[in-house]
Structures are given as structure tokens and as C-alpha cells.
Amino acid sequence: MGASPLAPAWLALPTDLNRLEAKVWAHDVERSAGGELTVGGLGVAQLAEEFGTPLFVLSEDDFRARARAFKDAFDGAFADVCGGVDVYYAGKAFLCSAIASWVADEGLRLDTCSGGELAVAAKAGIPGELLGLHGNNKSDAEIERALDMGVGRIVVDSLDELERVAALAAARAARDPERRETRAKVMLRLTPGVHAHTHEFIATAHEDQKFGLSMAPGTASSEFRAEVAEESGQEAALAASSAEEAVAAAAGHDSVELLGLHCHIGSQIFEPEGFELAAVKLLTFTAAMRSAYDVALPEVDLGGGYGIAYTPVDTPRPPAEIAEAMAAVVRSTCADLKITPPRISIEPGRAIVGPSAFTLYRAGTAKEVVVDLPGPGEESAGTTAVRRYLSVDGGMSDNARPVLYDADYSVALASRASDAAPQLTRVVGKHCESGDIVVRDAYLPSDAARGDLLAVPGTGAYCWALSSNYNYLGRPGVVAVRHGSARWIVRGETEQDLLSRDMGV
Numbered sequence: 001m002g003a004s005p006l007a008p009a010w011l012a013l014p015t016d017l018n019r020l021e022a023k024v025w026a027h028d029v030e031r032s033a034g035g036e037l038t039v040g041g042l043g044v045a046q047l048a049e050e051f052g053t054p055l056f057v058l059s060e061d062d063f064r065a066r067a068r069a070f071k072d073a074f075d076g077a078f079a080d081v082c083g084g085v086d087v088y089y090a091g092k093a094f095l096c097s098a099i100a101s102w103v104a105d106e107g108l109r110l111d112t113c114s115g116g117e118l119a120v121a122a123k124a125g126i127p128g129e130l131l132g133l134h135g136n137n138k139s140d141a142e143i144e145r146a147l148d149m150g151v152g153r154i155v156v157d158s159l160d161e162l163e164r165v166a167a168l169a170a171a172r173a174a175r176d177p178e179r180r181e182t183r184a185k186v187m188l189r190l191t192p193g194v195h196a197h198t199h200e201f202i203a204t205a206h207e208d209q210k211f212g213l214s215m216a217p218g219t220a221s222s223e224f225r226a227e228v229a230e231e232s233g234q235e236a237a238l239a240a241s242s243a244e245e246a247v248a249a250a251a252g253h254d255s256v257e258l259l260g261l262h263c264h265i266g267s268q269i270f271e272p273e274g275f276e277l278a279a280v281k282l283l284t285f286t287a288a289m290r291s292a293y294d295v296a297l298p299e300v301d302l303g304g305g306y307g308i309a310y311t312p313v314d315t316p317r318p319p320a321e322i323a324e325a326m327a328a329v330v331r332s333t334c335a336d337l338k339i340t341p342p343r344i345s346i347e348p349g350r351a352i353v354g355p356s357a358f359t360l361y362r363a364g365t366a367k368e369v370v371v372d373l374p375g376p377g378e379e380s381a382g383t384t385a386v387r388r389y390l391s392v393d394g395g396m397s398d399n400a401r402p403v404l405y406d407a408d409y410s411v412a413l414a415s416r417a418s419d420a421a422p423q424l425t426r427v428v429g430k431h432c433e434s435g436d437i438v439v440r441d442a443y444l445p446s447d448a449a450r451g452d453l454l455a456v457p458g459t460g461a462y463c464w465a466l467s468s469n470y471n472y473l474g475r476p477g478v479v480a481v482r483h484g485s486a487r488w489i490v491r492g493e494t495e496q497d498l499l500s501r502d503m504g505v
């Protein structure tokens with residue numbers, strides 16, 4: 001069997017199906033001499049036996065190494081710019097209390113975006129000052145909780161929210177005048193008009209999205225523009241943005257400590273240019289706010305979005321390369337603007353946890369279908385090809401990304417090696433939905449069959465976090481492997497869990 005005419009152009013016919021493509025796997029995943037996939041020295045058959053399938057298998061060493069790699073790379077690159085970088089792990093990618101504690105152990109901080117994520121951080125005992133709270137629609141209860149926990153930064157997303165945070169913090173100060181620090185620590189999330197994804201970025205003047213305060217001229221409220229016109233003239237009033245209005249408002253609130261500015265420009269980004277452009281915009285704005293309002297903005301957060309390899313054709317750069325490029329731009333821009341470089345922070349999620357885990361599935365039903373090949377025109381070419389479908393015991397309930405984002409993944413036969421010829425295979429789930437695809441296009445050995453274990457790498461981020469109980473499947477658990485032993489960090493759901501909220505007849 002050679003290359004399939006049904007294979008997408010990017011998918012190469014592998015010369016050795018048993019070889020693991022290092023960049024899509026955790027560093028301690030290997031194929032043993034006997035052919036079985038192992039992680040941290042543990043074989044997948046034993047993991048499947050002990051913990052069941054589907055199962056998220058997370059390498060603790062790999063996670064910690066990637067967390068440290070980000071911290072070290074950015075600290076190194078920015079040492080002479082701002083004395084290092086605060087790295088916030090974006091908990092939304094995958095969070096449980098074990099992960100939160102590893103993040104803190106490795107010297108990182110933690111970003112949350114809901115009361116529930118704050119609860120996980122509290123359960124892990126993470127000190128409030130190491131936490132950030134995001135969200136475009138935080139409830140008063142979430143803001144109160146953040147203030148109770150002494151969260152290090154509330155990333156404020158709108159003028160409306162700024163007023164609510166200020167009022168809630170002022171009310172606390174009034175209730176408890178003895179408290180030394182009652183001010184809410186606030187970053188303002190701005191939309192710099194930079195959208196980045198993988199190899200491209202686009203720059204726009206205006207933003208059409210739910211997040212953040214616009215930096216585009218003329219977006220401030222008419223009340224604010226009238227104030228600016230009175231103070232600084234018509235030209236300044238016409239240029240005033242929502243972002244500027246928020247800076248002025250925050251500086252006017254005694255109950256708010258304005259730490260700085262934040263942006264987040266996209267996801268699965270491979271190249272540094274988008275981050276560089278966003279940095280220039282935020283730094284330029286920082287300088288403008290200092291001269292217009294004499295407001296100091298000592299911190300700038302450049303968000304997350306660092307890409308990973310899901311398939312062999314993905315080529316993310318090492319964190320150090322991106323960090324050096326960003327540091328060079330921050331250094332030169334601050335010199336040009338004659339401002340002291342702010343303390344930089346970043347928020348990687350996917351790039352830390354994504355490659356650390358794979359999903360282990362048990363294969364079930366297989367079938368082959370004959371597919372008409374498209375001709376040059378509308379009609380079929382009159383030729384056909386075979387596509388193999390191999391079903392596994394999970395699917396869109398444990399990995400929604402193929403359905404949500406057309407995401408591509410890789411897959412390996414995990415329970416054994418095979419000398420069978422490669423066959424183009426579509427790995428599908430067991431849900432009642434024809435779009436329930438796990439790996440759209442991959443070459444697997446043609447003898448991969450019912451009972452075999454399959455491993456899908458790169459599922460650490462946004463898979464468990466987005467999992468559901470569709471079709472009343474229990475959400476899989478997550479096992480952490482380290483030094484040859486494995487333990488649940490989140491157990492899988494049982495049938496009892498599934499029925500526990502059903503109030504009965």
C-alpha cells in the first residue's frame with residue numbers, strides 16, 4: 001500500500017510507522033524494545049489495565065520541564081530589560097489542584113478565569129498574590145472572591161467592570177478600615193488590533209470581538225471626549241480611545257491600584273512578529289498615558305498563544321527564540337520612547353501542558369469504505385479509493401477540538417509495534433454524530449484492530465478542559481506518570497457520577 005489519494009497534501013507517507021515523531025510527544029514517551037509505548041518507563045497496557053480507557057496520560061516531568069523552560073527562557077532574555085518575566089500558566093488549558101501546585105513549584109504563577117478556577121487554586125493552596133483573574137463577564141461574586149483571596153491581578157475587561165471592581169473594593173475598605181491593603185490590583189485588557197495564528201498575523205484598526213478595551217482612536221465615550229476637549233483640545237478629544245478612558249478612570253479611583261496593561265492576540269502562534277507588534281502598541285500607549293495623565297503603568301502582559309506541534313508538519317519555535325525576539329523589541333521600543341521598560345509577563349497554556357499528555361484509547365470497530373475521487377470538474381473522476389475507519393472508545397466528549405476547530409492530530413498504535421503496511425485511517429469516536437472525529441487523517445498499520453491501544457499525542461490542552469458527558473459517557477480521568485509510577489490527578493467519572501445530579505422521577 002502506498003500513499004493514499006485521499007490523504008491531505010501535508011500528510012507524508014511514513015517510512016517507519018513504529019518510529020515516534022519526537023516533537024508531538026512528551027519527552028519521556030518511548031517505544032520499548034518489545035514494541036509497546038511507554039511513558040516514564042510505564043507501559044500503556046499496564047496503564048489501560050489499571051486505569052481503564054479512554055485515559056489522559058500526563059507526564060509530570062514533561063509538564064514541569066516545559067514550565068521551567070518558559071520561565072528560564074523568558075527570564076534569560078529579559079534579564080537586562082526588566083529583571084525577568086512573570087510567567088502565568090493559563091489554567092483554562094488544563095487545571096486541577098496537582099497541576100496548580102506543580103506550576104507554583106516551578107516558579108510560575110497561575111491565570112484563572114472563573115470562580116471555579118479560583119476554587120481549584122485555593123484547594124491547591126496557591127497564595128492569592130500569585131493568581132490572575134480574567135474574564136469578560138466576571139460576576140460580582142467572582143470579583144469579591146478574588147478580593148477575598150488577595151488575587152495579584154484582576155484583568156479588567158471593560159469600563160463597566162472597572163467601575164464594579166472599584167466599587168466593590170471601596171465597599172470592602174469601608175467595611176474594614178483596619179485592613180492595610182484593600183485596593184484592587186488591576187490590569188486593563190486592551191485590544192491592540194493584532195490577531196495572530198500560526199504563521200500569520202493581521203493588524204486591524206478596529207476590533208470586532210467581545211474581549212477588551214479598544215485602543216482605536218475615537219472609541220471613548222462622548223462624556224470622556226468632552227472632558228478631554230476641555231482639558232487638552234479638540235484634537236486630543238477626537239483621538240481618545242476606550243483604553244485611554246479606562247486608564248484615566250482607574251487612576252481616579254482610590255480603591256484601585258492600576259498595575260498596567262494586558263493583551264492576548266491569538267492562539268497556536270509559531271512566529272514572534274505578532275507579539276512584537278502588540279508589544280510596540282502597548283509600550284507606545286504606556287508612554288502616551290504617562291505624558292497625558294502622569295500615570296505610571298509598571299507592568300505589561302503580552303498574553304499567551306504559543307503554538308505546539310500536533311502533527312509532524314507543525315514547526316513551533318523554542319521558547320528562547322521567541323523570548324529573544326520579543327525582548328529585543330521591548331528593549332529598543334522603550335529606548336526610543338525613553339521609558340523605563342515595564343515588568344513583562346506572559347500567559348502560556350497550551351505550550352506547557354499540550355505536549356505533556358496523550359489520550360489512550362482502545363480500538364473497536366473497523367470498516368473500510370470506498371470513496372469516489374473528485375475529478376477536475378464537478379463530476380467524479382470515475383476512480384475510487386478506500387478509506388479505513390477505526391473507532392475508539394471515546395471521541396468528541398474527550399476531544400472536542402476536531403469538531404470545534406477542525407484540529408488535526410497524530411496517532412500511534414500504542415500496545416505493540418507492527419510491520420504491516422501503512423493505511424490511511426480515520427480514527428473516529430463512539431458518539432452518535434458523524435462529525436465525531438478524533439484524528440481525521442493518519443497512516444496507521446493496516447493490521448491495527450479491535451483490542452489494540454491507540455495513543456493520540458498533544459491532548460494535554462483544551463481536551464479534558466472541554467470534555468463533556470455527551471451521550472452519557474463519563475469524562476475520562478487524568479493520570480500523572482512520574483519516576484515509573486502513575487496516580488490519578490483527576491479520577492474518571494463513574495456511572496454513579498453521571499447519575500448523581502439526576503433528581504429522579
Ligand SMILES: *Cc1c(COP(=O)(O)O)cnc(C)c1O
Pocket residue numbers: 090092093134264266267268303304305306347348349350351461
Ligand atoms: C487562552 C488564553 C491564554 C492561553 O492561551 P494558550 O494558547 O493556551 O497559550 C492566555 N491568556 C488569555 C487571556 C487567554 O484567554
